[in-house]
Amino acid sequence: MSWEPVIGLEIHVQLKTRTKMFCRCELGFGDPENTRTCPVCLSHPGTLPVPNAKAIEWTVKLGLALGCEIAPHAVFHRKNYFYPDLPKGYQISQYDQPLCTNGRFLVPGPDGDAYVGIVRAHLEEDAAKNVHVGGAAGRISGADRTLVDFNRGGTPLVEIVTRPDLRSAEDARIFLQLLRQTVVELGISDAEMEKGSLRFDVNVSVRPEGSSELRTRTELKNMNSFAFAARGIAREIGRQIEIYEKGGEVDQETLHFDPTREDAPPLRSKEEAQDYRYFPEPDLVPLAPARDLVERARAELPELPGQRIRRLERDYALPFYDAEVLSGLPALAALFERTVAAGGDAKATSNLVMNQIVAAGVDPAVVDGLELAKLVEARGRIPRAALDEAIAASGTPGFRADDYTADTAITDAEELRPVVERILEGNPSQVEAYRGGKTGLLGFFVGQVMRELGGKANPKVVNELLREQLGL
Amino acid sequence: MAITRDEVLHVARLARLALTDAEIERLQGELSAILDAVGKVAELDLSDVPPTSHPLDVVNVLGEDEPRPSLPVGDALANAPSREGGFFRVPAA
Numbered sequence: 001m002s003w004e005p006v007i008g009l010e011i012h013v014q015l016k017t018r019t020k021m022f023c024r025c026e027l028g029f030g031d032p033e034n035t036r037t038c039p040v041c042l043s044h045p046g047t048l049p050v051p052n053a054k055a056i057e058w059t060v061k062l063g064l065a066l067g068c069e070i071a072p073h074a075v076f077h078r079k080n081y082f083y084p085d086l087p088k089g090y091q092i093s094q095y096d097q098p099l100c101t102n103g104r105f106l107v108p109g110p111d112g113d114a115y116v117g118i119v120r121a122h123l124e125e126d127a128a129k130n131v132h133v134g135g136a137a138g139r140i141s142g143a144d145r146t147l148v149d150f151n152r153g154g155t156p157l158v159e160i161v162t163r164p165d166l167r168s169a170e171d172a173r174i175f176l177q178l179l180r181q182t183v184v185e186l187g188i189s190d191a192e193m194e195k196g197s198l199r200f201d202v203n204v205s206v207r208p209e210g211s212s213e214l215r216t217r218t219e220l221k222n223m224n225s226f227a228f229a230a231r232g233i234a235r236e237i238g239r240q241i242e243i244y245e246k247g248g249e250v251d252q253e254t255l256h257f258d259p260t261r262e263d264a265p266p267l268r269s270k271e272e273a274q275d276y277r278y279f280p281e282p283d284l285v286p287l288a289p290a291r292d293l294v295e296r297a298r299a300e301l302p303e304l305p306g307q308r309i310r311r312l313e314r315d316y317a318l319p320f321y322d323a324e325v326l327s328g329l330p331a332l333a334a335l336f337e338r339t340v341a342a343g344g345d346a347k348a349t350s351n352l353v354m355n356q357i358v359a360a361g362v363d364p365a366v367v368d369g370l371e372l373a374k375l376v377e378a379r380g381r382i383p384r385a386a387l388d389e390a391i392a393a394s395g396t397p398g399f400r401a402d403d404y405t406a407d408t409a410i411t412d413a414e415e416l417r418p419v420v421e422r423i424l425e426g427n428p429s430q431v432e433a434y435r436g437g438k439t440g441l442l443g444f445f446v447g448q449v450m451r452e453l454g455g456k457a458n459p460k461v462v463n464e465l466l467r468e469q470l471g472l
Numbered sequence: 473m474a475i476t477r478d479e480v481l482h483v484a485r486l487a488r489l490a491l492t493d494a495e496i497e498r499l500q501g502e503l504s505a506i507l508d509a510v511g512k513v514a515e516l517d518l519s520d521v522p523p524t525s526h527p528l529d530v531v532n533v534l535g536e537d538e539p540r541p542s543l544p545v546g547d548a549l550a551n552a553p554s555r556e557g558g559f560f561r562v563p564a565a
Contacts, residue, residue, distance in 0.1 A: 017537050026539035033558040037548045038540075054537035075525045082488060084562045097525075130565060133556075147559035150548070275486060280525035288531040 002209045003244070005237045006217075007172050007202060008164035011179065012157055013062075013189045014126060014197040015055050020154035021125045022049030022092060029195055033149035041154040043087035048283050051076075055156035056099070058188040059123045060289055061297050062158060063100025065182055065304055066118045070294045074099045076123075076281040084148050085127035093159075095278040098122035099287065105162075106306035107175050110320040113310070116175055117163030128153030152196075164203065164214065169233035173226050176200065177328075181305040185330065193225055202233055205250070206240045219254045308333060316346040325354050331365040332358070338369025344376040352376055356388070361440075362395040374401035389459040393443030403450035404459045411458040413465060416449070419457075420465045423448045434470055442466060473511060475503045 019026055023040035040047045063070050077095035103118030129152045134144035160179070166172045180198060183189040191198040205217035218236060223229040232255075240250050303311070305327055312323035312333065326333040332353060339349045352375070357364055375390055382390075382405050390404035410416055423445060424431050434441040442463070449462050480499050484491050491499065542548075545558050554561040 019537050019539050024535060024538060024540040025542045032545070034545050034548045034560070035558070036542050038542050042543075042548060050533070050535040052537050053534035056534065073531075080486070084560075084565050131559070132564065134564070143564045145556075146562050146565040147556055148562060149559055277486065282526065285526050285528055285530045285533050 001245075003206045003237075003241045004209045004211075005167055005169075005233075006164045006205045006207060006214065007166035007168075007233060008217075009160075009162045009166070009172060009176070009200055009202055011160040011162075011176070011198070011200040012126075013160065013183055013191060015058055015156040015158060016189050016197070017052055017054045017058070017156055019052060021052050021055055021123070021156040022154055024050075025154065027155055028151070031151055033147075033151060036151040037153070041150055043089075049092060049281075051284065051287070052156055055123060056287060056289070057293075057297070058156075058186070059099050059121065059158055060294060061186055061301070062160075062183060062188060063103065063121050064294070064298050064301055065186060066100065066103040066105050066121055066160065068100035068103030068118055068121060070289055071097060071099055071101065072288060072291070073097065074287040074289070076284045076287075077278045078281050079124075079276045079278055081276060083127070084146055085130050085153065087128070087150070087153070091124060091127065092281055092284070093124035093278075094122035097286075099289070105175070105179070106304070106310070107171070107178060108306055108309045108313075108320070108324075109171075109174065114165075114171070116165045119161040119163055121158055121160045124157050124159060126152055126155035126157040164205075164217075169230040169237070172202065172233055173230045176226055176229070178305050181328070185302060185305065199223075200229070202229060204233055204236045204240070206237055206244065216250045216252050218250065218252065221254055221256050312336075316340060316350070318346060318350055322347075322350045322354060326350065329364070331363070335364040335367050335369065335372070339372045339376065342370040342373035344369075344373035348376050348379065349373070352379065352391070356391045357394070360388075360392045360394075362391065366395045366397075368394075368399065371399055371401040374405065378405040383460065385460040386458070389446065389463055393446050393459075396443040396447050398447060398451070399443075400447075400450070403447070403457075410453065410456055411461050413461055416453075416457055416461055416465055419449055419452050420445075420462065420469055423452065424466075424469055431470065445470075473504060473507045475500050475507065479503075 017027065020036075020041055023038050025036045025038050025041055028036060040049060060070050074094065075097040076092050078090040079093045079095070080090040082089055098120045100121040101119070103121070104115045105118055107114045107116055128148050128150040131147040131149065132143035132145075133147055162175075166175060180191045183191045183198075189197055193199070200223055202220040202223065203217045204220065205215045207213050207215050218240070220229070220232050220236060223232060236255070243250055308327045308330075309320070309323045312318050312326055313320060316336075318326075326336050335357070336349055336353045339353065340346050349372070352372070353364070357367065372394060375387065375394070378401065379387055386404050390401060393399055393404075394401075427445070427448065430441050430444060434445075445466050446459060446462055449466070450457055450459070477496055477500060480491070480496050480503065483503075484496075484499075549555050549558070549560065552560045
């Protein structure tokens with residue numbers, strides 16, 4: 001029998017507002033512990049929460065980017081449980097009236113479009129950070145005490161829940177990367193897994209191919225990288241298939257991958273599990289996002305990464321792989337488009353931008369598309385070394401492709417040497433900076449020599465001379 | 473609506489309350505009485521009445537995203553039964 005994986009994700013994204021969700025303590029990362037707290041986020045009696053207007057605006061924006069409906073009326077609920085990172089004894093979250101519901105997120109692939117259903121995206125407050133000390137280093141089991149830092153407590157956190165629409169570990173990886181890129185480009189989160197500003201759990205089950213049943217799922221928690229998650233999912237799929245093929249049953253269970261970074265209350269027993277006794281937060285009035293503001297936010301949404309991949313493929317007849325790589329860095333995609341607009345052949349430009357510009361470490365944002373188009377055009381008839389030098393210099397101010405593509409170039413080192421020496425003498429501070437490690441200035445010197453000679457020099461020889469004179 | 477002894481124990485466990493037998497019995501009666509009182513509402517036809525999540529007819533009470541000073545760490549920890557450096561210290565969780 002062949003088996004089909006069924007994968008759903010639950011993603012937490014910390015918003016990078018200046019202040020917390022329900023108080024105005026300033027957010028930072030790496031501040032000394034408990035220096036970003038106040039009576040509200042420490043849950044002193046008598047304090048009242050005030051929702052952060054920016055966090056709500058951004059959640060609406062994200063909801064729109066996820067293709068969600070924005071609720072005309074949304075409510076915060078209390079989710080009750082005891083854990084030291086949650087001083088109130090409840091988390092303010094959303095339950096049956098979340099801000100965003102019922103979305104659809106485009107995930108382009110080499111074989112066509114896929115859409116991942118979004119059940120909901122809601123806003124809540126992050127818990128504080130627990131540090132488990134003593135016993136086996138950093139592990140929960142065996143620790144003899146727990147230290148709590150409330151700086152993170154109360155950070156605005158969006159929880160996104162997908163439908164079980166993903167069918168492979170690779171699908172999940174692509175979806176997560178697109179989602180991450182989306183929140184980064186919306187400017188609402190750093191979404192850095194190492195800093196914990198993007199975290200996700202994965203639900204995995206398998207079923208016979210062609211069936212539509214949903215079998216028992218296991219939950220993989222605390223994934224700390226996309227690659228790690230993809231491996232973990234693939235392994236879990238294999239494990240479940242093996243159990244079924246031996247006639248066994250999969251148990252519903254939670255597999256913790258990084259036990260030092262637990263984010264959810266541990267389930268102490270089956271009967272307490274999921275019994276959070278949600279009820280409407282009496283300290284907060286409902287949210288009613290104004291329709292005109294929602295429509296304006298919709299109109300102001302930037303092009304999303306998934307749409308950009310499709311557009312690059314369609315408008316420039318690029319292979320999926322090229323479109324995906326270019327789209328992965330908006331500045332790279334923009335350089336590609338500038339260069340093609342200036343006359344560069346699309347596929348040749350794509351190759352040059354994806355491979356050589358990236359490999360040379362040139363900042364695509366500062367490269368002139370017209371000059372790069374000239375290089376694309378000349379790439380076949382100038383020496384490879386000259387092309388490489390030109391690419392390396394393409395990000396320097398005043399870069400001219402003609403300086404590298406001229407066919408009457410001077411190649412005699414003895415003729416070029418005095419010019420090189422003059423340029424170095426005339427730019428002592430750059431020489432010093434270069435020797436101090438700013439080797440990217442090589443392109444600047446090449447450019448100066450070329451300008452002096454009206455572009456009539458072989459860049460490879462100029463480069464060799466420069467390196468020789470600079471003593472490297 | 474009669475609340476069972478097990479239901480009282482379940483709710484008590486969730487709230488981390490240790491109850492004596494006498495308290496369990498008393499709470500069975502009191503919780504039943506509360507539910508019966510609330511249950512009166514269920515006798516009405518409320519199919520077209522939206523649930524009230526807040527008694528005030530007000531929405532969107534929000535604060536601007538402008539930082540205000542936090543507490544000095546010494547003040548933040550002043551009421552902590554136990555601390556370690558700048559941390560609150562609690563029994564191993």
